[in-house]
Amino acid sequence: EDQVTQSPEALRLQEGESSSLNCSYTVSGLRGLFWYRQDPGKGPEFLFTLYSAGEEKEKERLKATLTKKESFLHITAPKPEDSATYLCAVRIEIENQAGTALIFGKGTTLSVSS
């Protein structure tokens, strides 16, 4: 069964304290791994797409990396405005159907205090 697991569930950091979020996945055919940021009561905001092992993407204080089994979202010198839930998802082709779907992990809720 296709599965995405994120850890930790919650993370509290001090401003400037760098850390990493983990996303491990088990899928039969990976067609892309996506990171989203979600603020309370809002829709997920697209951050990155990674397609192959060894790929890295950066945006401001965030850097996403991908291996064959997992992805990491590294947060360097975070600020309070980085507080949000970070969601990892994998795109799969659904067996016996023509379409695709994003399968999401349950997310890591990041709190950054000043």
Place this chain on the structure above:
Amino acid sequence: DSGVTQTPKHLITATGQRVTLRCSPRSGDLSVYWYQQSLDQGLQFLIHYYNGEERAKGNILERFSAQQFPDLHSELNLSSLELGDSALYFCASSVGGLPNTEAFFGQGTRLTVV
């Protein structure tokens, strides 16, 4: 702003009733996806439409149905509502139906069934 528009933002209705949620995708996007987000389940894939045709179904209840119209907007119909249907419902759109394209989410409709 992702460019995906969902209406209404909030909906309160009674058990047994029927509601319709509306989604306008980003300009040029042919694919529309519907997701349900509840506190305990996270984001769950419901259904995928591409250029007016249903492409894939996830864990969508038989009481729920969707369609995509010629102008590419989509509607999600929820009937015989139960308390457990209370959740955030998100629509996402992407350029094509291919697996390796990013999906952009709307701000969601918060449905409360009382």
